[in-house]
Amino acid sequence: MSIYMNNGATTWPKPECVAGAMYGFLTSGGANVARGSASKRDLKSLDLVFSCREELVSLFGGWNEDPRYVSFTANVTESINVVLKGYLKPGMTVFTSGMEHNAVLRPLRRLESKGVKVEILPCDEEGFLHPGTLAEAMARRPDLAIFSHASNVCGTIQDIASLSGICRETGVPMVVDCAQTAGLLDMNARELGLAALCFTGHKGLFGPQGIGGILWKPEFAERTEWFVEGGTGSFSHLELQPDAMPDKFEAGTPNLPGVAGLFAALEWIRETGIDAIRMREEALGAQLIEGLLSLPGVLLSGRKTMDGRLPVFAVNFEGHDNGLIAGRLSEEHGIETRPGLHCAPLAHRTLGTFPGGALRISPGYFNTEEDVRATLSALRSILAS
Numbered sequence: 001m002s003i004y005m006n007n008g009a010t011t012w013p014k015p016e017c018v019a020g021a022m023y024g025f026l027t028s029g030g031a032n033v034a035r036g037s038a039s040k041r042d043l044k045s046l047d048l049v050f051s052c053r054e055e056l057v058s059l060f061g062g063w064n065e066d067p068r069y070v071s072f073t074a075n076v077t078e079s080i081n082v083v084l085k086g087y088l089k090p091g092m093t094v095f096t097s098g099m100e101h102n103a104v105l106r107p108l109r110r111l112e113s114k115g116v117k118v119e120i121l122p123c124d125e126e127g128f129l130h131p132g133t134l135a136e137a138m139a140r141r142p143d144l145a146i147f148s149h150a151s152n153v154c155g156t157i158q159d160i161a162s163l164s165g166i167c168r169e170t171g172v173p174m175v176v177d178c179a180q181t182a183g184l185l186d187m188n189a190r191e192l193g194l195a196a197l198c199f200t201g202h203k204g205l206f207g208p209q210g211i212g213g214i215l216w217k218p219e220f221a222e223r224t225e226w227f228v229e230g231g232t233g234s235f236s237h238l239e240l241q242p243d244a245m246p247d248k249f250e251a252g253t254p255n256l257p258g259v260a261g262l263f264a265a266l267e268w269i270r271e272t273g274i275d276a277i278r279m280r281e282e283a284l285g286a287q288l289i290e291g292l293l294s295l296p297g298v299l300l301s302g303r304k305t306m307d308g309r310l311p312v313f314a315v316n317f318e319g320h321d322n323g324l325i326a327g328r329l330s331e332e333h334g335i336e337t338r339p340g341l342h343c344a345p346l347a348h349r350t351l352g353t354f355p356g357g358a359l360r361i362s363p364g365y366f367n368t369e370e371d372v373r374a375t376l377s378a379l380r381s382i383l384a385s
Helices: 016-026 041-060 076-089 103-113 131-139 160-170 219-225 255-274 274-293 323-335 343-353 369-384
Strands: 069-073 093-097 117-121 143-146 174-177 198-199 212-216 298-300 314-316 359-361
Touching: 016 255, 041 069, 041 198, 041 212, 041 255, 069 076, 069 343, 076 103, 076 143, 076 174, 076 198, 076 212, 093 103, 093 131, 103 117, 103 343, 117 131, 131 160, 143 160, 160 174, 212 219, 255 274, 274 298, 274 314, 274 369, 314 323, 323 359, 323 369
Parallel strands: 093 117, 093 143, 143 174, 174 198
Antiparallel strands: 069 212, 198 212, 298 314, 314 359
């Protein structure tokens, strides 16, 4: 028996169409983008990339429905680095929350060492940033705000609509890390007035690893500098990186097999329906959280119901090491989870689980009710022994 309960790290399995699209590109497509003689294969690669940008604009509510303002990256970490290091300058101030992943925290700490002021707004014991906390802090006039849409540790969902509304009223650009929510929760970047939305392809978008991106507000993209320069397949007469989008942030050959897989996944999401995906995952989450709360000595971080959270659960058990439990779940029961700090020590400090971390259990769309029952049964067995 093998049960995968680590969808917070990456969704698995992927829809069958994802691997098929990547295989098809490598075996019958394979042409580099904008770097050929306009053969049929060259045009197919151009069409693939353009169509994937269009699908992302449709999903995330891009500005003016303009696919040029989607930049492909390797993952959400690279996306966040591009935005933060391209926009923030010494003397500027940036707000973030006490629930951020190292993808946000580490670039900010590096920028802090170069003269950017970083202010971390406190969250409550469930990992929630109250909008009033941001509203009060706005008197200090930050130059940028960046928040995760939902915690990769405990699943708490932030009130992005209220946070973005406060930022709009005060003229502060706001960036959202939607690594955990893209493909699961509806989000319209244009209606929210976001400066940039950073995403990864391999989690709720059900795509492969190695592909992510940024959805830009055009004016914000213009004010953000690039720091990777090179060939773009365009403007080859220029010795400086072109300002035109999407070329500005896409030097070098992109991960075209990854784009093929992501595009197939996006089509699968559209056909399946975000609401249907979310409802299935919420039902599994409700089953799991009820069972977890019935276990002896359980310490569950974050929300104690499925209201305002994703099915991402961080748990500890009194008298037990979460790493040893994860090892026994894997070795004795074939159940994959993730112990530790989940690349988010700041979040664990907020939740009171630093430095030991927690056992994270995160079911996904392709799990079943039987998977949840088996996981709970295995935990009971381990805790009793």
